[in-house]
Structures are given as C-alpha cells and as structure tokens.
Amino acid sequence: MDTGMRERLMTIYDLLYAAFGPQHWWPGDSELEIVLGAVLTQNVAWSNVEKALFALKSRGLLSIPALAALPASQLAEFLRPTRYYNQKAARLQALVKMVQDAFGGDLDRFLAQDTAVLRCTLLGLKGIGPETADSIILYAARRPLFVVDAYTRRIFSRLGLVEPHADYHHVQELFMANLPADEPLFNEYHALIVCLGKAVCLARNPRCACCPLVNLCVQGREGRLEGGASPDGRNPATKHASRRNRR
DNA sequence: GTCCCGTTGT
DNA sequence: ACAACTGGAC
Known part of the structure; x- marks a missing residue:
C-alpha cells in the first residue's frame, strides 16, 4: 500500500468530513429500501427516488412478496418519478422474484452470502451494474467495497488522481489498494463524495x-x-x- | 437550460 | 463510441 497515496486520500476525506459532517448513510429504514433505492437512483436525483419509495411505502407495498405480486404496469406507475420507470419496474421485479425463488424471500440470507458470490449474482441481473451492485454490498450487506460513481470519477479526475475516462475497476482500485478495508470509512467516504459532487463539483459549472x-x-x-x-x-x-x- | 448516486444494446 | 431508457426540481 502506497503510504503517500493513503495520506492524500485521507487528507481529502478529512477535508470533506470537516466541510459536510457525517452523512449517516444509507438514507432508508430497511435493507429492502436500500436495495430498491440503489436501483431506483440510477441516473436520477435522490429526491425523485424518495417520491417513488414513499408511494410504495404508503400503500404497504414495501415487501418482497408484495412487490413480486404487483402487476408490472402498476409498479411502473409508482416508479414514474425515477425515469426509465418501465425498465426499472421489470428489473426490480426480476430482483425480488429471484430473492423469493432462490432464498425463500429472505433478503438477509441473500445478503449474507460470500461477498464475491453476492456480487456475481447481482451483476448477473439485468439492470444491476458495478455501481449498483457495490452500493448494495456496501450499504445493505455492510462489506467494505468502495463504490465508484460519476461523482467519484469527476472529482478524482479533476484532482488529477485518475484518468478522466478510467474504467470502474481502475478507480475502485485507487481506493481499495490504498485504504484499509474499513466498512464505516468506505460508507462515509462515498457519501461525502456524493455531497461534494452534487453541491460543488458540478459537471459544467463547478463552484x-x-x-x-x-x-x-x-x-x-x-x-x-x-x-x-x-x-x-x-x-x-x-x-x-x-x-x-x-x- | 442544468443537473441528476447508470445500465444495456448497438 | 453512442443511443435508448424518458421525470422532476431548482
């Protein structure tokens, strides 16, 4: 582990923490909400995800059997604020039906699998790519995998620490090869990156x-x-x- | 008009 | 590399 790089990454973390404070992620009351939120937030503002989750919650539909039994077209209506609602409805149902069929609907048992096995299973589902899989593994299964998103790429390429178009694994390795595999640290670090990315390090007009x-x-x-x-x-x-x- | 915690198929 | 998916808030 490159101690120089570790120091730089920790300095960045400390500055972000001092600026924004603890974020207490993931925002959500249950593991199921975290899993659903991870899929629904793809390329969408979190405020829109909250609308969709509230629509489901207020109707008592936040359970694996209820979501699996819902007609896809009706689920899509609840997901409308999250863009791509037809795709996301089909993909969420594929996910909950898989947990229902292969794990008896026991989300905890699904999440308790070996990290590498869990990641492969998630990546095998349509609509779950590396960021969504790692978000579920970090925030719902609580394993120390560093989550890389568009904000991470943008911020750390502007900092000069990764190439602008570096692939997911390369950026993830910058963190995982230079930081201790500490779940609370990775949890807070990614949350702080999101905080900076949406409020300050904007795509076109960074502040x-x-x-x-x-x-x-x-x-x-x-x-x-x-x-x-x-x-x-x-x-x-x-x-x-x-x-x-x-x- | 800007921005959004992406993934898939071509 | 690039289009498709295709909504809401500031």
Missing part, C-alpha cells in the same frame, strides 16, 4: 470558489491563479488550462 478541496485540485488552483474570481469557476482560461493538462 471551485467554495470547494473544500480547492487547494488540492488542478482545476480549482488554475481557476484561482488565472484570476478566477469567477464564482462558478468557469472562465475561458480555466477551460484552456485544464485541456492543456490532460494526458
């Missing part, structure tokens, strides 16, 4: 002026050096400079 990591960041530093009084951190000089710095 570098109020970023707790600005002193560690290639883009943020350039924006500041080149007269980046620009509150949104976007000016022609910044764009040009960051392009020049790419490999």
Whole structure:
C-alpha cells in the first residue's frame, strides 16, 4: 500500500468530513429500501427516488412478496418519478422474484452470502451494474467495497488522481489498494463524495470558489491563479488550462 | 437550460 | 463510441 497515496486520500476525506459532517448513510429504514433505492437512483436525483419509495411505502407495498405480486404496469406507475420507470419496474421485479425463488424471500440470507458470490449474482441481473451492485454490498450487506460513481470519477479526475475516462475497476482500485478495508470509512467516504459532487463539483459549472478541496485540485488552483474570481469557476482560461493538462 | 448516486444494446 | 431508457426540481 502506497503510504503517500493513503495520506492524500485521507487528507481529502478529512477535508470533506470537516466541510459536510457525517452523512449517516444509507438514507432508508430497511435493507429492502436500500436495495430498491440503489436501483431506483440510477441516473436520477435522490429526491425523485424518495417520491417513488414513499408511494410504495404508503400503500404497504414495501415487501418482497408484495412487490413480486404487483402487476408490472402498476409498479411502473409508482416508479414514474425515477425515469426509465418501465425498465426499472421489470428489473426490480426480476430482483425480488429471484430473492423469493432462490432464498425463500429472505433478503438477509441473500445478503449474507460470500461477498464475491453476492456480487456475481447481482451483476448477473439485468439492470444491476458495478455501481449498483457495490452500493448494495456496501450499504445493505455492510462489506467494505468502495463504490465508484460519476461523482467519484469527476472529482478524482479533476484532482488529477485518475484518468478522466478510467474504467470502474481502475478507480475502485485507487481506493481499495490504498485504504484499509474499513466498512464505516468506505460508507462515509462515498457519501461525502456524493455531497461534494452534487453541491460543488458540478459537471459544467463547478463552484471551485467554495470547494473544500480547492487547494488540492488542478482545476480549482488554475481557476484561482488565472484570476478566477469567477464564482462558478468557469472562465475561458480555466477551460484552456485544464485541456492543456490532460494526458 | 442544468443537473441528476447508470445500465444495456448497438 | 453512442443511443435508448424518458421525470422532476431548482
């Protein structure tokens, strides 16, 4: 384990924690809610996921047998706020039916499987890719797998620690090879990344002026050096400079 | 108009 | 590499 890189990753963690505080993830009352939320939040704002989960909860449908028995078209209506509602309805039902058929509807027993086996089973389902699988494993099964999402890629490529188009496994290895396999740490770290990603390190107009990591960041530093009084951190000089710095 | 805790099939 | 899936909040 590269102690220099470990120090850098922990410094970033400490700065994020100081800025945003503990996040207490996953937001949800049950393991089933975590699993459903992990699928429903794909490419959708969490506020929309909450609407869908509330629609199910208020009708007493937050159980594996109830979800499995629901007509797909009716489930899709409840999932409408989460975009791709037809796809997500079919995929959620495939998931809950698998737990019902292969594990007698016992979600705890499904989640208690060996981590590698669980991951393969999840990845074998349509609609569950690496991020969703790892979210379920970290936040519902409570195993120390680092979750990589679009925010992680964006933030850590802007920090200059990964290539902009590095694949999922490569980014995951940056964290897992340099940090202790500590479930509470991975839980909080990913939550803090999401916090920074949605409030500060935005895709088009990053708010570098109020970023707790600005002193560690290639883009943020350039924006500041080149007269980046620009509150949104976007000016022609910044764009040009960051392009020049790419490999 | 911007942004969103992606995955699949071409 | 890229389109399809295809809603709501600020």
